[in-house]
Amino acid sequence: MMNLKERFDLVKRNTQEIIxxxxxxxxxxxxxxxxxxxxxxxxxxxxxxxxxxxxKIGDFLKAGFKFKFLIANLHAHLxxxxxxxxxxxxxxxxxxxxxxxxxxxxKMDTSGLQFVKGSDFQLSSEYIADVLRMSxxxxxxxxxxxxxxxxxxxxxxxxxLIYPIMQALDEQYLDVDVQFGGMDQRKIFVMAREYxxxxxxxxxxxxxTPLLPGLxxxxxxxxxxxxxxxxxxxxxxxxxxxxxxxxxxxxxKDNGVLAFVEYFLFPYKGKLKIERAxxxxxxxIYENYKELERDFVKKKLHPADLKNCVSRELxxxxxxxRKKFEKKExxxxxxYP
Numbered sequence: 001m002m003n004l005k006e007r008f009d010l011v012k013r014n015t016q017e018i019i020x021x022x023x024x025x026x027x028x029x030x031x032x033x034x035x036x037x038x039x040x041x042x043x044x045x046x047x048x049x050x051x052x053x054x055x056k057i058g059d060f061l062k063a064g065f066k067f068k069f070l071i072a073n074l075h076a077h078l079x080x081x082x083x084x085x086x087x088x089x090x091x092x093x094x095x096x097x098x099x100x101x102x103x104x105x106x107k108m109d110t111s112g113l114q115f116v117k118g119s120d121f122q123l124s125s126e127y128i129a130d131v132l133r134m135s136x137x138x139x140x141x142x143x144x145x146x147x148x149x150x151x152x153x154x155x156x157x158x159x160x161l162i163y164p165i166m167q168a169l170d171e172q173y174l175d176v177d178v179q180f181g182g183m184d185q186r187k188i189f190v191m192a193r194e195y196x197x198x199x200x201x202x203x204x205x206x207x208x209t210p211l212l213p214g215l216x217x218x219x220x221x222x223x224x225x226x227x228x229x230x231x232x233x234x235x236x237x238x239x240x241x242x243x244x245x246x247x248x249x250x251x252x253k254d255n256g257v258l259a260f261v262e263y264f265l266f267p268y269k270g271k272l273k274i275e276r277a278x279x280x281x282x283x284x285i286y287e288n289y290k291e292l293e294r295d296f297v298k299k300k301l302h303p304a305d306l307k308n309c310v311s312r313e314l315x316x317x318x319x320x321x322r323k324k325f326e327k328k329e330x331x332x333x334x335x336y337p
Contacts, residue, residue, distance in 0.1 A: 004028055007063040014056065014263050016183055016210040019193065023205045027177055028063075033112075036060050036178035036207070037068035039170060041076035042091035043083050045336060046098050047228035048314065049212065052263045053182070054099060056209060058108045059267075060180065065112065068174050071095050072118045075166065078159040079151045090334040092117055097328065098231060101321045106268065121173050122166060130172075130199060134165045137198045138191070146191040149184040168192035171204045178205045212259040213246075232325055232332075235315045242311040247303040252293065257303070257310055262289045265313055274301065274309045 002010070007028050011018075018024055027034050038053060060067050073092045076083035083091055096115050103110050121127060144156060146164035167188050171179055179189060189206035196203055214228055229241050247257040265272055266289045274284040274292075284301065286292040295301040325332065 002063065010059045010063045011065075011207065013059055014052075014209060014267060015207055017186070017206075017208045019189065019206040019208075024178070024207070027205060031177065033064050033066050034177040035066045035068065035175065036180050037070055037116075037170075037174050037176045038180045039070040039072040039075065039118075039167065040095055040099075041072045041079060041082070042088065042095040043076050043079070046095065046231050048231065048260065049214070049228060050231070051102065051317075052212065052260075053180070053209060054102050055106065055264060055268055056180070057113070058106065060178075061109060061112050065178070067113050068176060069096075069099065069113060069115050070118060070170060070174065071115060072167075072170075074118045074122050075163060078163045078166070080157060080160070087335060087337075088119075090331065091336075094331055094335040097331070098321070098325075101324045102231070104324075105317055105320045116174065118166075118170075122170075127169065127173055130169050131162065131165055133199055134169065134195055135162075137195055138165060142191065146187045149187055164188045164191055168195055172196060172199075172201045176204060178207055180207045181209075183208045183211050209263075212263060213254045213256040229314065231318060232322055233318070234322070235319070238315050238318065239311045242307050242314070245307065247307060249303050250297055250299045252297065257307060258293065258296065260310060261292065261306070265310065266292075269313070272309065272313075274305050275312075276305050280305070 004025070008021075008025055011024065011028075012021070038057065040050075057067055057069070071092045073083075073088045076091065077085055077088060099115075100110075103113070140161055143161040143164055147156075147160050151160045151163055164187075167185075168191060171192055179185075179192070181189070186206075186208060189208070193203040193206065229238055233241070242257065245257050247255055252258060261272070271288070272286045272292065274286070276283055280302075284295070284305075286295075292301065292306075296303075296306065
């Protein structure tokens with residue numbers, strides 16, 4: 001059994017901001033098994049960047065949380081119809097099965113995990129009534145501001161204004177204590193904390209992880225094929241994309257390979273082995289990320305050796321996922337025709 005500090009440190013690990021840390025500590029003091037959630041809108045296929053929040057869910061579970069994974073199917077359509085209405089069911093199924101396959105490959109205990117589909121509760125009369133109630137409190141300017149990092153806002157549809165209202169209300173209707181997401185969600189999280197009390201609902205703790213660079217150096221994006229590795233990419237494709245990734249010798253900034261090592265491989269593996277030929281100094285074993293980063297900055301660790309390690313570890317993790325989905329060709333064609 002972990003003590004309060006250990007539980008808090010585990011939840012805080014690799015996060016950028018928690019609103020607020022004081023409230024999180026109080027929550028852990030008061031509840032042995034608080035509840036947290038993350039929402040995923042089933043749009044494009046899942047990529048390597050999603051491994052980091054999925055692994056982070058493991059931290060919540062280890063810290064004693066019950067965790068709800070929201071497949072936010074209605075949100076996927078509200079955000080400028082990124083998923084057509086007729087594909088929502090198939091894509092929701094793909095997301096749930098893919099995420100379960102990743103949890104299985106990570107060998108994570110998922111006994112405290114529950115999947116919920118947005119349309120199962122977001123179409124109830126009570127929920128819709130609260131959407132209308134909050135819409136009378138929130139200005140269109142504030143709604144657009146809240147959604148600006150998440151939705152497409154060029155000539156926005158009315159649905160863009162509804163999106164953050166629903167995400168705020170999800171905290172109440174999922175009956176959670178914590179919402180978890182990336183820093184791009186921050187404006188919606190802050191809006192939820194401000195506006196839920198106006199409907200006489202409590203505000204929640206908001207936990208955010210940093211936005212990490214993709215393989216090309218900029219923000220990892222589902223729409224930018226070169227910046228991501230699809231979770232069903234072949235071993236050769238994984239190797240090709242990582243070999244072509246931006247990873248300039250000695251430089252940390254915008255280095256997507258290093259970011260993946262820091263936020264995924266070390267939390268997942270605990271330590272990392274870099275295999276090298278004897279003529280290049282032989283194998284290296286790093287007990288933590290700071291040791292590896294120090295050697296990389298001093299150019300004692302070459303980008304090619306680091307890439308080979310990342311490629312090998314990622315391919316090993318994804319192999320059982322690929323095998324599982326070999327039997328799900330029909331689902332893939334239905335979700336992404």
